[in-house]
Amino acid sequence: MAELQGPEAALFDFVVMGSGIAGLTFALKVAAVGTVALITKKDRSDSNTNWAQGGIAGVMAPDDSFDLHLQDTLIAGAGLCHEDAVRALVTEGPERIRELIALGTHFNKESDGDYALTQEGGHSRRRILYNNDLTGREIERALVESIHSHPSISVYEHHLAIDLAKSKDDDERICGAYVLDTLDGEIRTFLATRAVFLATGGCGAVYTHTTNPAIATGDGVAMAFRAGAKVANMEFIQFHPTTLYHPAARSFLISEAVRGEGGILRDRTGRAFMLDYDERGNLAPRDIVARAIDAECKKQNEPCMFLDITHVDAAEIQHRFPNIYARCLSYGIDMAREPIPVVPAAHYMCGGVVTDLHGRTSLPRLFASGEVTCTGVHGANRLASNSLLEGLVFSHRAAELFLTNTDHTPPLLEHVPPFRPYRGRVRVADTEALKQRIQTAMTKFVGIVRSDQRLQQAATALQVIMDEVDHLYATCRPTEDLLELRNLALTAQLIVRSAQQRKESRGLHTTTNYPETLESENHDTVLVKRKRTDFAVVGEL
Incomplete structure (x- = not known):
């Protein structure tokens, strides 16, 4: 880990936020062509990946096929999957899994030496590789060990990104991130000469009851949306x-x-x-x-x-x-x-920051992979054990862009403004009370079954909370609790606004006002920032 003294900027080729399967995979691959800062909120192994029990899906058995895995995924996605993204996932997945195995990941085997495969809901074949019931932990172990020994990767634990940094000359060009060191309270600017990569996971903490770790506060989605990136399909929150x-x-x-x-x-x-x-x-x-x-x-x-x-x-x-x-x-x-x-x-966020099949977002030099994204793979409902696979496949695809193209023009990093000054202090009791109000509103009004009235009640409650959060953020020194609260509040608003746009029941979005699935609603819900608190709905990814 490179030591940083004081609030000066740190310069790397790549700045990666998140230490789950998506972030670690991208970091390992691009470290072959540049220096990498890996920023993680807690310890490097704290992630949704580490909590994944079931396994990772891949066509490995002779009675299975890419077409079967493709069809199972499309059926689960209830008409909203993008077939090109799903095809990339299922056809490239087995090779990416073999790379994991080559790194030292252990999956259970049968007595004859073949990999043991299990079956999960929605799958027509046994195609899930697993390590007992702690598969995510085993994958994380192998990746973290590889990261730890790599000379081009600097890991910054207990660092929380505040916002993405842009060029003064181009309001869309992402140059890095403003980051809080949660141990000493310093705010530093991490600058990237080639790319910023979001792999920050999901947002389960917007609900009172979630399978996610407490760190799943929607940070990447919120930061990307504030910066002007498109987000999509946030209404589709999977409840395990x-x-x-x-x-x-x-x-x-x-x-x-x-x-x-x-x-x-x-x-x-x-x-x-x-x-x-x-x-x-x-x-x-x-x-x-x-x-x-x-x-x-x-x-x-x-x-x-x-x-x-x-x-x-x-x-x-x-x-x-x-x-x-x-x-x-x-x-x-x-x-x-x-x-x-x-x-x-609450278990998984099927929507997120819009990316293409190579991890590119709608903002220049901002890439993303994993649960934070909307690639089109999951549609209106994720098929079990496709999530770890998505992080592997699309992080590899994003890394390929940099491995095959070394010709790039670095941004004018001196044109990145410093982080804003800050003044007072916020009390933990204030942030915790606001967080509980968000979770209560989301759990009560935006659960498995919704209605127009409940969604409007949630929207009204969340706007009051957001106004209070904005005031705290504008007047107080950033802390971990305040930053997570800010991200939770915005992510909750994105979920509600997306749900209000969908006038049907499909996949994970069920509403008593529109109980049928409609062909006219067979499209993605895409939101972009219009001004400070408004959301514009656009028609395509």
Whole structure:
């Protein structure tokens, strides 16, 4: 790690924000042609990737094909997937997975030496590679070890980007980022001669209950939108259908793979209900399963439903799901002997910053990959275990642009203005109270099932909160809590405004006012910044 003293600017070829699979992959690849600053909010392994249990999808079996994976993804996406993006994902995915393996990532194998493959909801074949039930952690381990030993990569832990830095001469040209060192409170400018790369993950923390780590505060989407980048399809927030329901458990995720290995969703009486909602039963895509659980809970006035895998041999359960088994047991639930109480929780942001198939955003020199983006891969609902694959494939595609083209014109970095002065201090109690108000409004009004009235109630509440946040930001010294709050508030507004534009029910967006899926609404919802607090809707990515 390069040491920085004081508030001076730091100059690199690439500035990468985020240390999940997307950011680490891009950083490793472009380090072959330039210096890289890797900026991460917490420790370098703190990311949504590290929390991913299930696995990574790829066509590896002889009875599988690219066309089958393509069709499964398109079906799950409910008509909004971009086929060219999905085709790139599924055809290039296996080679990218092999690169992960070459880096030292370990996936489970069968006794004959072939990779063990599991099946998850929405997949027509067994194509999910996994490492027990901690796949994300294993992938993160291998990537972080490679990053740590690379001489061209400097890692800045406990650094939080405030905003993207632009040239004084070109209001769209991105030159770097203003970054807060959360340990000493200094604000520094990181400048990039070639590209700024967003890989900041999702926004689960806008909801009270989420499977995401607390750092998932929508930072990249908010920064990009404030800078003028297009964002799209923010109404499509995926709720994972099965998180542990227990007063002491913080939305612990019960992997999709539990249903893939035979788990059955039941109500309190033991009735299996999924065939009432979809012919695929317990292997239906996540949006359908989450709505089914939500509907059954409301219909029966129950706080949860139950996931039953007790018919599978206890030794096999402990071998296949050691982390889930141990966590459930710590709460007094033996999943080999009794069903697991489950409820849906916010899990994944299917929309995000608009990019092309090589990670280019609508702003010059700003690139992005992973959950922060909208590539067109996920459409209105993400297929299970395509997220890690998306980060791999599109980070590689973005890096290829720089590996094959060394001819570039550096920006005039002396034309980047300094960060604004700041004055007072904000109290943590103030930011925490505002954060809880955002989460309450989003959970109450912008959940699995929505309505025009609820969305308007959310919009009204969020605007009041945003006004308070803007005042704090304008008058106080930036802190980690304040910056995350600012990003959460804007991201929540983007979700609500996008949801208000979609006059139908499709994929992850269900509204009681427009219960049908309409051909006239078969398009992306794209937002751009018009002025400080207004959103303009544009017609195409």
